[in-house]
Amino acid sequence: MIAPPASRAEYVRRIRDQHLAPLWDVLGGLVTAEPKTVIAPYRWRYREIRPTLLESAGVITAKEAERRVLVFENPNLPGESKITNSLFGGFQLIMPGEVAPPHRHIQAALRFIIEGNGAYTLVDGERTFMKPGDFVITPSWTYHDHGNNTNDPMVWLDGLDMHMVRLFEASFREGWVNEDPIEPTKPEYDSIHRYGANLVPVDHKHTAKTSPIFSYPYDRTREALHAMTRAEDPSPWFGYKMRYINPLTGGDAIPTMSTFMQLLPKGYETKPYRATDSTVFVPVEGTGTTTVGNTTFDWEPHDVIVVPSWMKYTHKASEDAVIFSYSDRGPQELLGFWREER
């Protein structure tokens, strides 16, 4: 028999030397009865941050920066490059004549186009030209660069799954042979022509986890939403809401991040809703308000709003509004974590 310790506190102090700790002191904080979020609800106003973003062009070139991005830092997590606990968000700026040099990484990226018209991102040898409202993907481990041959600055939202990759300590990154732009090896829009017409090349073997389509242009998304408004009543919780999918699997376009676009008719107010996926909303058209807990944010196009996990929220549209959003719902669903309450 081992003699009982002098006290619990003495015991706990002693086991620390063996790199052991008592679960009974931390269990309540680890296995909570409901989701506890560290994320603050927040809203960035594009009107306020746009001058700051454009100013960055005078601070550093896209080439020097590799990616000239202003990172959205959740106010509760300064210095962590997190817009939510699992997601990265930032606004990337490419000025006329600039190229952001080629590289590839395990981290997948989504691009949601904010401002400018006609700069390109090249993914896997294929150039996609970007317009506001387009949703563009960069699958894991595909070489990509971005270039702007237009006369205007180009701005898009970057969403990356880098904090999930970091959690698993699974990051790899490689530069291209040099910093020059990659020469396209495929025709422009090849992927959307090949896979975006409810057709698939007969010999295609689907092995990639990510959508074979690199660009989901806004005009098609918008048309789909408006068609829904003519066919049915809005959902009390979402208005008219669509999820971007990989047409070969029916799953998310990017397996680690879910992406959505929704339409709220003028005057429409959604009923309180919450889910375990902290979500980033980016209005594209219209104005309105989002209430999260007891905070109400008014918004207009290109603002960025964060709604934390399991906090009740409602959206209200003052005019017909279209809102893009992204979250970690997909990976939560795959792992069996995701829940919602209507």
Ligand code: GTQ
């Ligand atoms: O465009 O490849 O916002 O690698 C952060 C890391 C964008 C990109 C970001 C990146 C990129």
